[in-house]
Amino acid sequence: MLDRIELESFLILAEELHFGRTAERLHVTVGRVSQTIKQLERRVGAPLFERTSRVVRLTDVGRQLYDDLRPAYDQVQAGLARAVASGRGIRGVLRVGYSSPWCGDLMVRAADAFRARHPDCAVRISEVQLSDPLGALRAGELDLQLTELPIDEPDITNGPVIYTEPRAVMVGSGHPLAHRASVSLEDLAEATLVALSGPVPAYWLEYHIPRHTPSGRPIAHSAPVDFWQELMSQVAVGGMASTVAARAAHYYARPGIVYVPCDDAPPLEYGLLWRTAAENNRLRAFIQVVRELATPPQA
Template identity: 60%
Template structure:
């Protein structure tokens, strides 16, 4: 007889296979981190093979884990939607809507919008998850998400950009002992005297150039140094003296840690956040959620 896999084990496995990080997986699922680890260990024991390679620095899928993810993910999404359709009334705005967000303050807005959306459309379930900046449009393109709120600009022919929902002032994250940390504000021209910590991954070059410029407005070159795969790594790199990094000023409310300071820009344009969905994926559910987000407003 083959191994029997519980639905909650599949959910935990697929979440960890996407996040490749136990803490983020526990936060996404609302489970204790120890519960996530225990579930994966039990699943690996039942299947008789490791699914993940764990070290002190990273989590990665084994070949078997990759195959299991590729086999399970589409089927699991079909099960989710089938259950949602069974619960729904069969008319109106029903089914499952999967919504992504790119940062904690955007997540706060999405959660508020989802609460309002559910009260208006009780037959439509809403699933919310964070989208990593290292692969900003991958979940939309694979069908894992129906829409998301993210940093603009977005210039992708297969994606629709909706309205800008809100904008945030920019700041520069600097080491606490850096000379710029003593300033009340900095200029974009100051970037020419620094080394930038930026992001790496499947990110369009136009997006990187917008948020992590190679030159200042006056044409002075800006040196680029270390890169991060996940944005949460950026404050650590800055604190260790690897460079400085632009960010939304609001990040100072969510990513406070010793060794860094957030200094506002006095001349940088704000970061705009807007809605995004696939060209082929505009449904009644998507349109209804877009309208709710526009009414709920900024985070």
């Protein structure tokens, strides 16, 4: 039975054919490598390398031993790597969700990068329903999601904020606010905001679809809708309005809809969320990838 230092010394020297480089890779002295190889040759009963002042070559016996040992060593290393990944939880299936297309774009890029690092872990991506932002997460159908904040729930962990976006008001091209250079939150008293149905936290609704302006003027709400396309139809043909991220103008540009900057509205933040009880190494590894991709490179 070979011990680890004998095995690795032989395999690395067979690749490098240089005692100095072999010692560097093993972080030992050249003398230690030479002594280990001589010891192995005594056990085999034949020289494994031809050594001259200029070159180091494998003998026929050495070549045969290398061809026999290398595949087995690679298999052991691969098995160990899989065991480490399994022990860290970085295998299986990770299910991630997103609420906005720019969040979806990031999730797709993160999934590609994550799979390259952890090929034993698959990533499934799906859109979070507008009217039920936490339902899939709480049901265990999602492990992680990137969605609009604020979220303040005892069973949900708020991770890092990934995007901070200025706000706009989305209105139809014939709406009284459509031709302004910008609007304020007070101007929402002149609009009817599209309401959402479903189990949406009240504080979340107040932040995104307020019922009063900062001065206390009432803001009208429409009949509630479930899906984004319904919301856009209400805006385009129903004369309603909606507060959105300004970036939506790029993703949802269409005839009949105008995006007007809202100068005094607090920005929209998009953060990572997960069930506190379900946090694991697989989840943390994916979050790290998302943060790396969302961080702009330093100039």
